[in-house]
Each structure stands twice: as C-alpha cells, then as structure tokens.
Amino acid sequence: MWFKRKTPVLGDFEQLVLLGVLRLETEDSAYGAAIRQEIHARSGRDVSINAVYTTLDRLESKGFLKSHVGDPTPQRGGRRRKFYALRPEGIAALRQAYRAFTAMADGLQDRLELK
Amino acid sequence: MTVHPSRLAIWLLTRRLSTEWRDFVVGDLEEEFATRSVDSPLAAHAWFWWQTLRCLAAPPPVRTHPLLNEKSQGDSMMRTLFADLRYAFRAMSRAPSFAAAVVSVLALGIGGNTAVFSVVDQLLLRPLPYPNGDQLVMVEESVGGRNPHADVSPANWLDWQRESRTFQEFAAWGLAQFTLTGAGEPRRVNAQLVSSEFFPLLGVAPLLGRTISDEDDRPNGPRVAVLSYRAWQDQMGGDRRALGRTIQLDERPYEIVGVMPAGFRFVREDVDLWTASQLDRSRPWRETSAGRFLRVVGRLADGATIGAARLEMEGIARRLAATYAFNKNTSVTVTPLREALTGQVRTSVLVLFAGVGVLLAIACFNVANMLLARSASRQREIAIRASLGAGRWAIARSVLLESLLLAGAGGALGLAFARWSLDALLAVAPTNLLGVSELFIDRRVLTYAFGLSLATGAIAGLAPTILFVRRSMSDALRTRGAQAGHAPRVRQALVVVQVAMTVVLLCGAGVLVRTLIALDRTPLGFDAHDVLTMRVAISPARYPDERPRDFYREAVTRLRALPGVESAAAAASLPMIGIPRGGTRFRQLGEPERPVAELPSTVVRMVAPGYFRTLRIPIVRGREFTEADNANPMAGFVVNETFARSYLSGRDPLATSISVRMQEENPYLPIIGVVGDVSEGSVRVAPQPTVFYSHGRMPWATMTFFVRGRQPESLVKPVTAALHELDPTLAVSSVRTMETALAESLARERISALISTSFGVGGLLLAALGLYGLLAYLVAERTKDIGIRIALGARLARITGSVVAGGLVLVAVGAAIGIAGSLLLLRPLDALLFGVTPYDLPTYATVVLLLGAIAVLASYLPARRAARIDPLTALRHE
Numbered sequence: 001m002w003f004k005r006k007t008p009v010l011g012d013f014e015q016l017v018l019l020g021v022l023r024l025e026t027e028d029s030a031y032g033a034a035i036r037q038e039i040h041a042r043s044g045r046d047v048s049i050n051a052v053y054t055t056l057d058r059l060e061s062k063g064f065l066k067s068h069v070g071d072p073t074p075q076r077g078g079r080r081r082k083f084y085a086l087r088p089e090g091i092a093a094l095r096q097a098y099r100a101f102t103a104m105a106d107g108l109q110d111r112l113e114l115k
Numbered sequence: 116m117t118v119h120p121s122r123l124a125i126w127l128l129t130r131r132l133s134t135e136w137r138d139f140v141v142g143d144l145e146e147e148f149a150t151r152s153v154d155s156p157l158a159a160h161a162w163f164w165w166q167t168l169r170c171l172a173a174p175p176p177v178r179t180h181p182l183l184n185e186k187s188q189g190d191s192m193m194r195t196l197f198a199d200l201r202y203a204f205r206a207m208s209r210a211p212s213f214a215a216a217v218v219s220v221l222a223l224g225i226g227g228n229t230a231v232f233s234v235v236d237q238l239l240l241r242p243l244p245y246p247n248g249d250q251l252v253m254v255e256e257s258v259g260g261r262n263p264h265a266d267v268s269p270a271n272w273l274d275w276q277r278e279s280r281t282f283q284e285f286a287a288w289g290l291a292q293f294t295l296t297g298a299g300e301p302r303r304v305n306a307q308l309v310s311s312e313f314f315p316l317l318g319v320a321p322l323l324g325r326t327i328s329d330e331d332d333r334p335n336g337p338r339v340a341v342l343s344y345r346a347w348q349d350q351m352g353g354d355r356r357a358l359g360r361t362i363q364l365d366e367r368p369y370e371i372v373g374v375m376p377a378g379f380r381f382v383r384e385d386v387d388l389w390t391a392s393q394l395d396r397s398r399p400w401r402e403t404s405a406g407r408f409l410r411v412v413g414r415l416a417d418g419a420t421i422g423a424a425r426l427e428m429e430g431i432a433r434r435l436a437a438t439y440a441f442n443k444n445t446s447v448t449v450t451p452l453r454e455a456l457t458g459q460v461r462t463s464v465l466v467l468f469a470g471v472g473v474l475l476a477i478a479c480f481n482v483a484n485m486l487l488a489r490s491a492s493r494q495r496e497i498a499i500r501a502s503l504g505a506g507r508w509a510i511a512r513s514v515l516l517e518s519l520l521l522a523g524a525g526g527a528l529g530l531a532f533a534r535w536s537l538d539a540l541l542a543v544a545p546t547n548l549l550g551v552s553e554l555f556i557d558r559r560v561l562t563y564a565f566g567l568s569l570a571t572g573a574i575a576g577l578a579p580t581i582l583f584v585r586r587s588m589s590d591a592l593r594t595r596g597a598q599a600g601h602a603p604r605v606r607q608a609l610v611v612v613q614v615a616m617t618v619v620l621l622c623g624a625g626v627l628v629r630t631l632i633a634l635d636r637t638p639l640g641f642d643a644h645d646v647l648t649m650r651v652a653i654s655p656a657r658y659p660d661e662r663p664r665d666f667y668r669e670a671v672t673r674l675r676a677l678p679g680v681e682s683a684a685a686a687a688s689l690p691m692i693g694i695p696r697g698g699t700r701f702r703q704l705g706e707p708e709r710p711v712a713e714l715p716s717t718v719v720r721m722v723a724p725g726y727f728r729t730l731r732i733p734i735v736r737g738r739e740f741t742e743a744d745n746a747n748p749m750a751g752f753v754v755n756e757t758f759a760r761s762y763l764s765g766r767d768p769l770a771t772s773i774s775v776r777m778q779e780e781n782p783y784l785p786i787i788g789v790v791g792d793v794s795e796g797s798v799r800v801a802p803q804p805t806v807f808y809s810h811g812r813m814p815w816a817t818m819t820f821f822v823r824g825r826q827p828e829s830l831v832k833p834v835t836a837a838l839h840e841l842d843p844t845l846a847v848s849s850v851r852t853m854e855t856a857l858a859e860s861l862a863r864e865r866i867s868a869l870i871s872t873s874f875g876v877g878g879l880l881l882a883a884l885g886l887y888g889l890l891a892y893l894v895a896e897r898t899k900d901i902g903i904r905i906a907l908g909a910r911l912a913r914i915t916g917s918v919v920a921g922g923l924v925l926v927a928v929g930a931a932i933g934i935a936g937s938l939l940l941l942r943p944l945d946a947l948l949f950g951v952t953p954y955d956l957p958t959y960a961t962v963v964l965l966l967g968a969i970a971v972l973a974s975y976l977p978a979r980r981a982a983r984i985d986p987l988t989a990l991r992h993e
Contacts, residue, residue: 050166
C-alpha cells in the first residue's frame with residue numbers, strides 16, 4: 001500500500017475473533033476450536049475452523065496477536081494446540097472499534113429495539 | 116465405544132493443509148468431534164465432513180516467511196488440482212441438467228459394463244478354486260469322430276495312467292443320485308462317485324476329517340461318504356460330531372468320514388456328497404458290455420503344455436486302437452478344465468461383453484458430443500480466462516477434469532446400477548445357467564469400474580480438450596457464441612460413429628430376438644400343454660430285480676384313476692431335454708455279421724406303456740407299447756421316423772427285426788411301431804435316430820412320470836399323495852409342468868435375447884439423444900441464418916426440409932458404416948443363432964428404417980422451432 005493507517009480498521013469477523021481471544025486468554029485456552037465454539041455460542045455464527053485460523057493468522061501478521069504452541073495431548077490424537085494472546089496493539093484496535101461502534105449507536109437503542 | 120472421525124477426511128486434510136497448520140486444525144476438529152459425537156455420532160460425522168470440505172476448499176494460508184519456507188511441490192500441485200476441481204464443480208453446478216444428462220448416460224454405460232465384467236471375471240478370468248488349477252484338464256474319448264466328448268472306459272483310463280508322462284495323474288469320477296433316508300423326509304441327493312485319486316489330484320483339503328482313501332476305493336470296500344459344506348449345514352446342522360455318523364443312501368449305511376470346505380465344487384454346483392467309485396481295476400473291462408461310463412480329470416505334469424499332452428494322448432490312443440478291437444476308431448479329447456466348465460456360456464458371455472463394450476463406446480461418443488456442444492457455448496468464458504493469462508494447458512486441464520469428474524459420478528451411479536442388474540440377472544437366470552451361484556462386486560470389480568470410469572472420462576474429454584489446446588486464443592475471443600467455428604465437423608463425425616455402432620448393436624440384438632422367435636415357433640413333436648412331470652426314485656434295496664416294473668405299473672394305474680387325470684405314463688427321462696445315452700449299437704436281422712465297432716448306433720429311450728398317448732406323440736405306423744408288451748421278454752421295439760428314414764429306407768419298418776446292445780442277451784425283435792420325431796437336447800438340434808425300449812425288459816429304479824390333465828398345477832398334491840400312499844419312502848423330485856421344464860431349457864436363449872435387446876434399446880436411445888442434441892445445436896447456430904432466409908422470403912417447408920435432409924445424410928453415412936461393420940463383426944454370433952443368419956436382411960432393413968425415423972424426428976423438431984422464430988428475433992439472436 002502506498003499509504004499507511006495509524007491503526008488499521010478491523011473487519012467484523014476480526015472483531016469477533018479478537019473478542020474470543022480476549023475472553024479465553026485468561027484461562028489460557030484461546031485456541032482455534034475454543035474460539036470457534038465461543039463465537040458460535042455467543043453470536044450464533046457457526047463458522048468453519050479454517051476461517052477462524054485464517055483470521056487468527058492475519059491478525060497475528062498485523063501485529064494484534066501473539067501465539068505459542070502447546071504440548072501434544074492424547075485427547076486430540078497427539079496433536080499440538082496453538083494458543084493466541086492479545087498484544088497491546090490488539091487491545092487498542094478493539095478499543096477503537098468498540099468506541100466507534102458505541103459512539104455511532106449512542107441514542108439509537110430505541111430504534112434498534114435493543115431495550 | 117469411542118467414535119472416530121472418517122480416516123478419509125483426515126487423510127484429505129493432512130494432504131491439503133500445510134505442515135504449519137496441520138496439527139492445529141486437525142487436532143481442533145478431532146477434539147470437537149469427540150465432544151459432539153457424545154450427543155449424536157451421525158451429526159458429528161456430518162459436521163466433521165462439512166468442516167473438512169470447507170478446509171479443503173480454502174485452507175488457512177501458507178506463510179511465506181523466508182526462514183520458514185516449507186512450501187513443498189506436492190502442496191502446490193494439490194493446490195492447483197483443488198482450484199481446478201473447484202472450478203469444475205462450479206461450472207457443473209451452473210448447468211445441472213447438463214451434468215445430470217451426462218452422468219446418467221455414463222452410469223448406463225459403466226454400470227452395464229461393470230455388471231457383465233463381474234460375470235466374465237468369475238467365469239473366465241478368476242483362477243479356478245484349485246491350487247494350480249490351470250494344470251487341470253478333462254480327458255474324454257472321441258468315438259468314431261462323431262462324438263468327441265464320450266465317456267471313458269475304465270480300461271483306457273488305467274492305460275493312460277500307466278503310459279502317460281505329460282500327466283501327473285488321472286482321476287475318474289461319475290454322477291449318481293441316491294435317496295437319503297434316516298434324516299427326516301426321504302430326500303434325493305446328488306453325489307459324485309470318485310476314485311481315490313480325485314481329491315489329492317484337485318489338491319483341496321477337507322474342512323473336517325478325511326477324503327476318500329485307497330482302502331475305501333476298492334471293490335466291496337467300506338462304504339464312506341464325504342459331505343459338501345452345504346449338505347453338512349443343511350442335513351447335520353453343521354455339527355462337528357457328524358463325523359463317524361452313519362447315513363442311509365438307497366437304504367445302505369454309509370459312514371461320514373469328512374466334510375469339504377464351503378465353496379468346494381467340481382463341475383457341478385449341486386453336489387451333496389462324494390463316495391468311492393469302488394471300481395474293480397483288475398477286471399478285463401474291454402471284454403464286458405459295460406462300455407464307457409467314467410469321466411476323467413487329469414493334472415498335467417509341471418511344465419507340460421496342453422499341446423504336448425494332446426500329442427502324447429493321441430499317440431497312446433493310436434497304440435491302444437491298434438491293439439484292442441474295443442478301441443478301434445477311437446481317439447482322445449483333451450480340454451482345459453476352465454474351457455470345459457464354461458464352454459456352453461463362453462460365447463454368450465463374450466458376445467454380451469462385446470455388446471456392453473459397444474454400448475459404453477456409444478455413451479462415450481455421446482458425452483464427448485455433449486461436452487463439445489457445451490464447450491462451444493462456453494467459448495467466451497474460456498476466451499476471457501485465456502486473455503487474463505490462463506495457459507492453454509490450464510484451460511484444457513480444467514475441461515479434462517470436468518469430464519473426469521462427470522465420469523466419476525457416472526461410475527458411482529453405475530455401480531449401483533450394476534449391483535441392481537446383477538441381482539436382476541440372478542433372479543431371472545435358473546441355477547446352473549451361468550455356472551456361478553452368486554455374482555458380487557468385490558475389490559477386483561470395483562477396481563475395474565474405477566479404471567473404466569477414468570478411461571471413459573479421459574476418452575470422452577479427449578476431443579474437446581485437444582480442440583482447446585489447438586485453438587488459437589485470439590480466434591476464441593473473436594468468436595461470438597453464434598459462429599463457433601471448430602465443432603460441426605468433429606461433432607458430425609461423432610454422430611456418424613455413434614449411429615454406426617448403434618446399427619451394429621441393434622442388428623446383433625435383432626438376430627438374437629429372431630432366434631428366440633424361431634425357437635418358440637419350432638414344433639416340438641409333442642404336446643407339452645397340461646402335462647405335469649416329476650422324478651420318482653424307488654430304493655433298489657426294497658425293489659430287487661424286476662420288482663420296479665410292478666411298482667411303476669401299479670403307480671401309473673393309480674395315477675390314471677385320480678379325478679382330473681386324462682392319462683399317465685412313465686419314462687426314463689423327459690422328452691427332448693432329458694438327455695439319454697446315445698451311441699448304442701444295434702444290428703438288423705438278415706444283415707451280414709460285423710464287428711461291434713462298425714455297427715450303426717442309435718439313441719435309446721426307455722418308456723413304459725402310455726408314453727406316446729400321454730405326450731401326444733403321433734403314431735405314424737403300427738402301435739405303441741401296451742401293458743401286454745411291458746413284460747420280459749418284450750414284444751418288440753418302437754422307432755422314430757428319423758430312425759426309419761436313416762437306416763431302413765426302402766424297407767417296411769414293420770417287417771424288420773433288430774437287436775439293440777443294451778444287455779448281455781439281446782434277441783432280435785420286430786419293430787412294432789413308428790412314431791413322430793422329437794428333437795434331442797434342444798429344438799436347435801435335429802431329431803436323432805431313436806429306438807424306444809420297453810421298461811418291462813429293463814426295469815430301472817428312477818423314472819419320470821407324465822400326468823396329463825387340465826390345470827396340471829392342481830394335480831401336484833393328489834399325485835404325490837397317491838405315490839406316497841403306495842410307498843412312503845419314495846423320493847419325489849423336480850415336480851413341475853412340462854412347459855416349465857421346457858422354458859428352463861430355453862432360459863439361456865431368452866435371457867441373452869432379453870439382455871441384447873435392452874442393449875439395443877439403450878444404444879438406440881443414446882443415438883437418438885445424440886442425434887437430437889447435435890441437430891438441435893446445429894439449428895440453433897443457424898438461427899440467424901434461418902431468420903435472414905425467412906426475411907428474404909424462403910418458405911418454411913424448404914428450411915425444415917434442408918435441416919431434416921442434413922440429419923438424414925448423417926444417419927445414412929452412419930448406417931452404411933454400421934451395416935458394413937455388422938457384416939464383419941456379427942459372424943461370431945452364428946453359434947448362438949437358430950433359423951436366421953447373422954446377415955439377416957429383414958433385420959438390417961428394420962434397423963435402418965427405425966434409425967431413419969428417429970433421425971427425421973430428431974431433426975424435424977428443432978427445424979420447426981427454428982423456422983417459427985420471428986425473423987426479427989432471429990436477426991438479433993447471438
């Protein structure tokens with residue numbers, strides 16, 4: 001790109017994934033399947049695992065996330081997990097997105113029938 | 116029990132995903148699958164596959180970090196392949212009716228082929244169920260050049276054994292039937308009487324116990340029996356303690372010493388047990404009247420060829436013929452066992468295979484044509500892809516892949532079709548018809564079907580692919596759907612070939628159908644309507660010497676007294692299909708003495724009084740046997756017209772006396788009657804000279820009853836009841852109407868006519884579709900042209916006329932090639948035909964007319980549609 005944003009804007013699915021990581025990272029269980037299930041349970045969107053990992057990968061390369069690889073566990077056929085955690089840049093981007101959303105939605109609760 | 120996700124899905128995932136992601140994604144999926152499968156394994160599987168498919172379609176990207184460059188070649192190939200697949204899927208889902216048409220055409224072709232292949236495989240390709248089965252051969256005597264498949268004299272069998280070097284060993288065997296008693300209802304069982312060499316020669320070990328030993332196979336040796344697996348299951352409930360038990364065969368005790376494994380059989384499917392033949396090997400067999408009654412199977416020595424074996428055996432036969440009067444004019448026939456087993460059906464099955472092959476070829480051409488038509492309409496899309504940088508190979512590959520994908524789907528559907536048609540085939544085919552009791556689709560057949568689908572896809576996709584590769588892309592861009600330049604020539608050629616093949620297929624089917632009609636119309640020589648037949652066997656132990664005659668006389672008398680019975684009689688076998696022993700020598704009184712080997716021979720049928728009346732075989736001269744004749748000594752012989760014509764021409768048969776070599780003493784007796792001819796074996800075979808021998812003179816224990824009465828099915832109960840009242844130990848079998856028995860003997864013809872007709876109809880349908888598709892497409896291409904002509908004042912009739920003429924030209928060319936092909940290719944059918952040659956003009960003419968009619972219809976409909984278009988619309992048409 002020939003221009004540079006200060007803080008890149010997040011897509012809506014990126015927001016969901018980042019929020020999923022934020023919810024799960026405290027229990028140290030922010031990995032693909034858990035994030036997928038969290039999104040499904042809370043937003044009702046039954047997304048595919050490849051979409052989750054594609055997004056996680058993109059967010060990591062944008063510098064919002066960091067990751068580490070866990071040990072193989074028997075319950076998943078001896079395969080390893082990849083855990084994600086938010087970097088400060090991720091928190092900042094989420095904060096900005098949240099602010100923008102709430103600011104834009106402020107006073108519209110009646111019309112959005114959110115009561 | 117833990118449920119695991121599909122191994123195939125996991126394999127696909129591991130192939131598709133880069134090493135970077137493999138563990139995380141697959142592990143995540145497996146983990147979630149485990150939790151989901153607790154609720155519903157089915158839903159979990161569905162979920163897993165859905166996730167898998169989505170990952171296959173768009174996996175997480177590969178990082179191109181310079182230090183982490185793991186991207187392997189395999190991955191990139193898989194990627195292109197998947198991209199192409201995705202493209203092909205999308206292209207097909209945009210034209211579902213096209214895809215459905217192609218898939219069903221291919222399913223028909225591949226399915227039919229697979230079904231017939233599984234029959235061919237079992238009959239002709241699969242190794243025989245004996246170790247080194249290719250070494251096994253049937254050895255028969257060839258008597259006087261007339262009967263190359265005669266039975267073998269024990270003396271010759273033993274001499275071969277002594278003199279041959281190309282054979283490891285020979286074993287003798289024969290067929291017998293026994294009445295099994297002491298185990299429930301008296302039952303007729305089929306047995307093979309075998310010499311002690313039999314089982315070691317075949318090389319199959321028993322499942323339990325032992326087989327026939329040298330001790331058993333000795334005159335007056337111990338009576339032992341080896342059971343087939345089926346008989347062991349049915350009669351003994353599969354009880355291992357059956358060994359050592361005693362069963363009664365014809366009221367004589369036999370000890371069960373062994374059980375053969377499931378699936379063991381020799382020549383016949385329906386053998387229940389084996390016993391020792393107990394031949395006296397030291398007896399001078401050539402001097403007895405026993406003649407030839409054994410069958411012999413041999414095993415070639417290691418390294419010996421069938422040709423060497425034939426040469427050696429013929430040499431031995433020549434020496435024996437020179438030494439013994441008995442062997443004069445005899446030679447030996449050596450046939451590989453497989454050929455002997457499949458001889459009868461071999462031709463039909465190979466013809467069938469050729470038929471389905473042609474059908475598949477037609478389907479291929481049809482699909483190629485459809486793909487071409489479609490590619491023409493997709494040219495712009497392809498041109499755009501090309502201009503965006505897709506190479507020719509990339510485009511050709513996607514076309515080929517699409518064709519392969521369609522063929523794969525067709526193959527899968529075809530397998531289901533094959534499974535269904537095999538079941539249908541077994542349902543209509545009587546036992547022993549195909550020589551196999553079950554037909555199945557196993558790994559071999561699956562492999563064949565898969566390979567065939569692949570080949571079909573490649574061949575059908577070849578023409579379109581080549582055209583794409585050769586086309587210059589700039590051409591394609593210039594082309595606007597309307598004037599697709601390349602296709603018509605190629606497509607016309609395809610239609611011509613398709614029509615030609617259909618003509619061959621239909622002509623073949625046509626002559627087979629005419630054969631069936633001719634067979635149905637050939638007079639049998641007797642009246643098969645309203646006759647019930649059954650086989651009855653009395654125990655020789657219970658009825659010694661001449662007592663069977665009294666039993667059968669009494670039985671027939673009782674049957675005649677039953678209400679609804681018009682007449683009844685007994686004979687040794689069914690007319691026409693119950694094959695009697697031919698080749699019995701006879702002398703005429705007053706002719707000079709000749710050695711036995713030079714005497715003329717005749718078929719002998721043993722009948723009891725009332726036989727000709729019951730079967731309504733016309734008495735041409737004299738009379739038939741009466742009760743008074745049914746005694747020993749008998750009054751005389753009855754002969755058929757062919758006998759009188761062949762041997763007594765110019766003489767009065769009723770003034771002739773003959774002596775027939777059936778027993779030790781064969782007095783000269785007068786011929787008392789001449790009856791009408793009945794074919795022997797099948798209506799295909801001309802009637803043989805036949806002498807009818809009175810049952811009273813030679814009372815056999817096993818006879819066939821004929822009961823004439825209206826609604827013969829309703830007679831089954833009273834007749835069997837009356838027989839059992841006479842003797843409760845009687846075994847009654849093969850109860851059926853004469854018509855059913857005849858229908859079963861015609862079943863082979865019926866089925867092959869049925870199958871080839873359905874191929875013919877299938878081919879016709881495909882050709883009609885292909886023709887219609889092509890003509891409709893050609894007309895659509897010329898819509899603008901037609902519009903202009905109409906605008907300029909051309910008449911509708913003229914335009915439709917020219918289109919129809921175009922279609923007819925194609926069909927005429929195809930039909931001409933097809934007729935030439937039929938003349939060349941249908942020759943092998945000759946062996947299956949009756950009353951019609953492979954070059955039957957009416958059949959060929961009908962086929963050509965039929966195809967012509969279809970061509971007119973297929974070209975008229977699109978032409979009419981095109982001609983009715985408003986010229987303005989046509990001119991705007993692109």
